[in-house]
Amino acid sequence: xxxxxxxxxxxxxxxxxxxxxxxxxxxxxxxxxxxxxxxxxxxxxxxxxxxxxxxxxxxxxxxxxxxxxxxxxxxxxxxxxxxxxxxxxxxxxxxxxxxxxxxxxxxxxxxxxxxxxxxxxxxxxxxxxxxxxxxxxxxxxxxxxxxxxxxxxxxxxxxxxxxxxxxxxxxxxxxxxxxxxxxxxxxxxxxxxxxxxxxxxxxxxxxxxxxxxxxxxxxxxxxxxxxxxxxxxxxxxxxxxxxxxxxxxxxxxxxxxxxxxxxxxxxxxxxxxxxxxxxxxxxxxxxxxxxxxxxxxxxxxxxxxxx
Numbered sequence: 001x002x003x004x005x006x007x008x009x010x011x012x013x014x015x016x017x018x019x020x021x022x023x024x025x026x027x028x029x030x031x032x033x034x035x036x037x038x039x040x041x042x043x044x045x046x047x048x049x050x051x052x053x054x055x056x057x058x059x060x061x062x063x064x065x066x067x068x069x070x071x072x073x074x075x076x077x078x079x080x081x082x083x084x085x086x087x088x089x090x091x092x093x094x095x096x097x098x099x100x101x102x103x104x105x106x107x108x109x110x111x112x113x114x115x116x117x118x119x120x121x122x123x124x125x126x127x128x129x130x131x132x133x134x135x136x137x138x139x140x141x142x143x144x145x146x147x148x149x150x151x152x153x154x155x156x157x158x159x160x161x162x163x164x165x166x167x168x169x170x171x172x173x174x175x176x177x178x179x180x181x182x183x184x185x186x187x188x189x190x191x192x193x194x195x196x197x198x199x200x201x202x203x204x205x206x207x208x209x210x211x212x213x214x215x216x217x218x219x220x221x222x223x224x225x226x227x228x229x230x231x232x233x234x235x236x237x238x239x240x241x242x243x244x245x246x247x248x249x250x251x252x253x254x255x256x257x258x259x260x261x262x263x264x265x266x267x268x269x270x271x272x273x274x275x276x277x278x279x280x281x282x283x284x285x286x287x288x289x290x291x292x293x294x295x296x297x298x299x300x301x302x303x304x305x306x307x
Contacts, residue, residue, distance in 0.1 A: 003028055004060040009106045009120040014065065017072040024144045027059035030067040032076040036083045036119075044134045046088075047095035050123055051131040052139035052146035054100045055157060058125035059141060063088075064108075064118030070144050077110065080117035088119060095134035100126050125165075127196065130157040165195030166202055166284045168291050169254050173278065175303055181266045183307055185295075186221075187241075188259040189280050193249040200248040202284035204257045208239040209277035215268045216276075219261040229260065266307065273299050 004027045006013075016022075017030075024030055029049060035042065053059040066076045085107050093099055102124045110116035130138050130149070138149045138157075171189035178184070189204055208216070218241065220229060232240040243258040264272050273296045282289040299307075 004058055004122060006122075009108060009122075011108050011110055011118075014062070014075070014108060014118055014120075017062075017065065018074060021071040021073075023072075024067060024070040026141050026143065027053075027057060029053075029059065029061045029144075030065040030072055031061060031063045032066045033064055033078045034076075036063055036078055036088065043091050043095055046091055047134035048137075048139050049146050050092050050100070050103075050121065051096045051133045052141045053123040054096075054103075054126040054131045055129045055139060055149070056125065056141035058123055060123070061121045062118065063121070075110070075118070077116040078119060080107065080109070080114035083117075085119065088121070092121075097132050098128050100124070100131060101128060130154050163195055163286045164193055164197050164199035164249075164251075164284065165286065166191050166193055166199055166249065166282060167289045168192075168204070168280050168282050170256070171280045171291055171293075173293070173295060173298070175298075175306075176261070178266060178307055182217075182263040183266050183269050183303075184261060184263050186259065186261050187278075188256065189282075190254045190256045191245065191249060191282060191284075192254045193251050195286075196251055198248050198250045199284055199286075200245070202249070202257075202282065203242055203244040205240055205242040205281045205283070206258060207234075207279040207281065208241075209237070209279070210275040211237050211239040212268075212272060212275075215265045215272050217263045219263065221259055221261055223259065229258075269307065270296075270299065270304075 049061055064076055064078050065072050066074045085105050088105055100123060104122040106120040108118040108120065132138055138154045139146045140149050140153065169190045169192035173185055173187045176184040176186055187206060191202060191204065193199055218231060228244045228246065230242045234240055241260060245257050247255055249255050276295060278293050280291040
């Protein structure tokens, strides 16, 4: 699960970010305690940063974690007596227009002490965008920053509610059986429409990096959903399997888009899986979704003893 889409946050989560030196991204931002202040300039920064996430793909702002070179470095506690959850909610709601639906604030207390508070502000991608900040500008999230949007970008956000939003769903690679010297796997992925209108223009590509044709064979399944498959060698041991969706996906509906088998020689499987990288990539009229995975962990955890 993506960090900015978790259902809850606790001190163990925060400490794991620091331990693993998690880096800021287009969806994650770390702020020290002094980012919360009753000075007007600081309130403008809160307004700017929160609205930028809502105008982009959503994210979390964690108030109470220092960063060094954009990596979580240490705790920086907020005094929850002075800066309450209600105060932060009021700053956000009063400095950003329109209000951001479903925004949540999670207060975390180290050792149960209100003086040792961390706030995780969870900002969803907003279908009410664009949202204007306190300084009367529109912002978006870009790399590690909140940057002012161009006029055409603001214009494109109007009517966002009327756009589809597709994501990869149910993507997996599963072991089927071992037959002779071949270990057989099935690769498949569905697509879920979490937007508000139907979408009929989409496709799924599955990329194999470090593909060794002497040890890996692709097979089409009889139940291969859609049967518009295309197999392309891209050079440098890279292969693309693609399928164009043939049915309209309605809001809150999932459709299986791609399903095929591949075999790996049993005698070479560990070496092959140590190198093989697989990427699922969904394209649709309003954007894309990308998932990367590998099979070596799956092999070590589940298959090594079986095969």
